[in-house]
Every structure is written in C-alpha cells, then in structure tokens.
Amino acid sequence: MKGVLLVNLGSPESPTPKDVKPYLDEFLMDKYVIDVPFLLRALLVRGIILRKRPEESAHAYEKIWWEEGSPLIVLSERMHKKVQKLVETPVALAMRYGTMTIEKGLQELHDQGVTEVMLFPLYPQYAMASTLTILVKAEEIRKKKFPNMTFTDVPAFYNKPDYIQNLANVMKKHLEGFDYDQLVFSYHGIPERHIRKTDVTKSHCKIDGSCCNTPSPAHDFCYRHQCYETTRQIVKLLGIPEDKYCLTFQSRLAGDKWLEPYTDVEINKMPARGIKKIAVVTPAFVTDCLETLEEIAMRAKEEFEENGGQEFLAIPCLNDDDAWCETVSNWIKEWAVAAQKIA
Template identity: 45%
Template sequence: MTKNAILFVNLGSPKSPELADVKTYLKEFLMDKYVIDAVYPLRWFIVNKLILPKRPKESSAAYKTIWTEDGSPLISISKKFLEKISPTLKDPAYLAMRYQDPSIQIVLSEICKSHPNLKTITLCPMYPHYAMSSVTTVVEKTKNDLKKINPSIQLKIIPPFYNNPKYIASLSRSLTPYLKPNAYVLFSYHGLPERHLMKTDTTGSHCLKVNNCCEVPSDAHKTCYFHQIKQTTALVAQSCQLKEGQFSFACQSRLGKDPWIKPYTDLEIVEIIKKGFKNIVVISPSFVADCLETIEELGDRLRSDWTKNGGESFDLVPCLNTEDHWIENFSDLVKETVS
C-alpha cells in the first residue's frame, strides 16, 4: 500500500516551437506573480503590451534551432531522467512542469487517483538554488492544487541543494573532463532581478543592504539566490582545484531594464578576453537539464560572441541531464528527505 509519492517539477516548455504555442507558454510564464512581481494591472500591461507583441517571434525562432524529433529538449531529458531514477526509488515517481504540460494539477490528480491511501507527496523542485521565480512558484502552485484535489495529503519539500555534497560531486565530475591548461572556467547562472533578492530576504535588512552581504553570516542566506550561486561556484572550484583568477561566475537571461544581479554573462566574457584568456569552459549549474538557455543562449549566441571578441576555443559543459552519477546522487538526496 503506497503511502508516499515523489513529484519532480521543472520549468516547462512550449508545446511546439510555432509562434502560437510559444506565445501561450510565454504568457503563462510571465503572468506568474512570482516571475514578474508587479501588481496585476501593471503585470498585465507589461506582458501583453510590452513583451508579447515582439518576444514570441524571437523565442519561436530560437526554439526552432533546438527542437528535436523528441520535441523540447527540457521535456524529453526530464522524461528520460524520470525513467532512469524511478527504479532507484522505493516510492512511485512522477514528473510535472510548472508551465504547460504535463501540468502540476493534472499530475497530482493522477497521483491521487492511482494511490487512494496516499499520506504524503515529496515535492522535488528541480532547481538547485532558491528563487521566488522558481522554487516558490512551484511550491505554492503545488500546495494550491493539492488543497483542491486532496487536502488531507501532506506535502514534503526537498529544499534547494546548492551546497549538497552529492550535487557538488556531480557538477565537479561533469566539469573535470573539460578542464585543460590555460582555459578559463565561467560559471553561468540564470539571472535574477535585484529586487527579488530583497523581496525574499527574510530579515528584511540584509540582502544588498549590508556590505559583502553574501559573505556575512545571516538567516537571509536560506532564501538568497545570490549567496547560493556564489557558494556553488566556490565549492565546485575547490573540488576541481581551480586556481584563483582562472574562474568566475556571471548571470545570463536578463529581461527588462531593471537592475539584475551582476556580473552579466555576455559582458563577463569580454572582461575574460581582456585578461588574456583565449580558451573558455562554460558550465551552467542552475540548470539540471539542457534547455533553451543552455543550448541556444550559451551554446550558440555566447559562443558566437566569444569568437567575435577574439576568443578561440569554447567548450560548453552539458547539464547533468541523465548522467548515471547524477541519477545516483539525486536519488540518494531524495531518499534522505523521504526518510
């Protein structure tokens, strides 16, 4: 008799790279109050009048460059991840996406229907670092949907695993084969508006308000994306014995005119070249599965920018995807939470 089920949730993807499907996806994503955190009327205006008239066309063209016979890389990789990790877990495991299909609501309904005696669901947001636009929105959507379907089921949540030794071990193992003499290592993370850091600061007085806030101990670090990506960078650098001055981190995918956390990936590579480096290795730890942001934004556009600015070799480390060591390590991480 099944008492617990496991639910993995990642971001999601358009149903196809065609303009209409991309527009539908972007509208759902950008209208999320945890993504664009403005009051509804202003958010509606920003999304429908400023972003959607142009952005879907650009995004559709980008998605078409990465679409495969299996569809969206993020979806197909996530499905293969589920197939590989399920046999390692004693509880039944499921996959949902925060936006589009398979939706959280539909998958929760399937779980509850298949296991009428269920007591708990262990929710695994597939994001190593905390952000309201990733972890919070997944948690809140799952809570709200579960309350409608079966409020008696308890929800357990796997916390951000940015400094978990098993995650660090898998990142380090993925990076190591790409390391070579005289190559610079750039850790590129998804960007975040600075206002999000201050909004999720549980102390209300630390993030971006205290000098060297990420280094000064504080309870705010539990929900600070900036602190957590710095920690991941430092731990992987230590594990791989990277030398000071031969690695750094930066943030990509910024949107709009508000200040986002710095440095920016596209500007950081210019500074790296100015330092005399011609060879670069890029790793993207905030993504556990390859997607538009890794394949197209980094693998195509950033690679092109690197060459145009005088760089030579450019190596992009694939995400953890379905690597055996990642499956084993994440399975152990899940089991620790379930137990």
C-alpha cells in the same frame, strides 16, 4: 502511501509562435517572475513583450529542438525514468509551465494511492521565480483538488555534498584535455529586488560584496549567496585557481536592475584581455534548456568568437547523468525512511 513529484520549468509544445505565445504568457504573467501589480504586468507582458517575443523565442527554440521534442522535456523524462527504476516509491514528473502541469503530476500520484508527497523543485538554488512559484502553485492545487495530501518540500540543494560531487564530476569529465584560460560559472539572473524580497531578516541582503559572505539566516533563501556558495565549493573540490574562474549572471530582462556581472558582457570583453579559450558551466540548471543550449552554447559562443575568442566549451548540465540520478534516488529513499520513522 508516499510518492515524489519532480518539477522542472516547462516548455512550449512546439517551436512555433503559436505555441510559444501561450507558454510565455503563462510564464511571464506569473507574479513571482515579474513581480509587479497585475495591471502593470499585463500591460508589460501582453501589451509589449508578447507582440514580438514569441517569434524571436520560437526561432531560438527551433535551433535547439530535437526530433523527440523539447530538450528540457526529453532530458527530464529520461532522468525521471532512471530515478523511478532506482526506487520503489512512485515518482511523477511535472512542469511549472506548459501542458505537463503540476495538477496532472499530483493526479498521477493520487491515482496510485499516494497521500504523502515529496515535492521536489529541480533547482539547486532557491529563488522566487523558480522554487517559490512551484511551492505556491502546488499548495494551491493541493488545497483545491487533493486536500488529503501532505507535502514535504525539498529545500535548495546547492551545497549538498553529493550534488556538488556530481556537478564536479561532470565538469571534470568535459574539461579533461581542455586548457582553458577562464572557467565561467554562469547562473540565471534575477532582479536585485527579488534578493531583498526573500531576505527573511529584512535587513541582511545589501548586495554590497560582503553580505553573501557574512553568516545569516537570510542565506537559506538568498539566491545570490547560494550561487556564490555553489561556485566556492566546486572550485575548492576541483582545485581551480582564483584567477582561472569567474561568476556571472545571464538571461536578464531590460528595464530592471539585475544581478551583475552579466554573462554576455563579461564574455564579450574576454578576448580583448587575452582570454581566448573559455569553458562555461551553468549550475543554476540541472537540465539543459533554451538558456543553456541556445543562449550559451550557440549565441554566447558566436559572440565570443566574433570578438576574437578562439575556443569555447559549453559544459552540459547534469541531465540524466547516472550518478546524479542515483543521488536523487538516495534522497528519495532517505526521505521515505525518515517519514516512515515519524509515522
């Protein structure tokens, strides 16, 4: 029997330091997130970051927390329910970090008799710290707990026409009537070394301004290329002039060389250049979360206005948009039919 496991990032149980600390510990101690030797990672995370970050992050979570709970969890559950209604295949929802574990999601499917699982990381672009860590964790659990299950991994969907159309439609809807000076495509940042580590050719990714535009097998796993390609397809579809948009990367950690340009730095310089009205879209996420709701819609907006900006529009993610849920259900149906033919 076939089934689907949708997997998103996760969330603390509550916006309190007590619950944020174990969540951050699990997240930051992931070797695919902070990819340094264990002892150094433990010293960095448990000896330095977790001394102050839980309180700071708890305050940020508190600002975006809904009555129903974490926005990321609530929105993911809404999307999950809509998708399940559109397909006959059992669909479960899990998170990479937190209490809604991948193991619980697989157990839910197992209890329904599922043996073939469509493993669906909810990330448009491939990255070590998002897609890969989900695939590796799920495989570890499968081998240990569900050896009779088989997985079909959903690849990055950054350039699938229906996803691009869904994103473009949401953007068009929210941009209607807003005469922006600049449209900012803000993607979650990653260390530059992650790009080189996922380069299957071991030589293509130089992050030099040209490699992302030069055809290569490396692009199947290159986060930077996939961010640029998502942007290219969106602006082409919406007819956005070259001088009206830019691409940036947000959410970096100090101490490493991360992908540039940085969202906060670029946005804060815009008012001085006469760019007073901006819209920001975050296509690395399909679900609104701390990075979109607090970092962009609140903090970036506040800093932009403090620097002389006049109008700031944060475009929501796809969330539980009906057309997006229909697209996901169509991908599930296509997989189920293809898998049936192979069987």
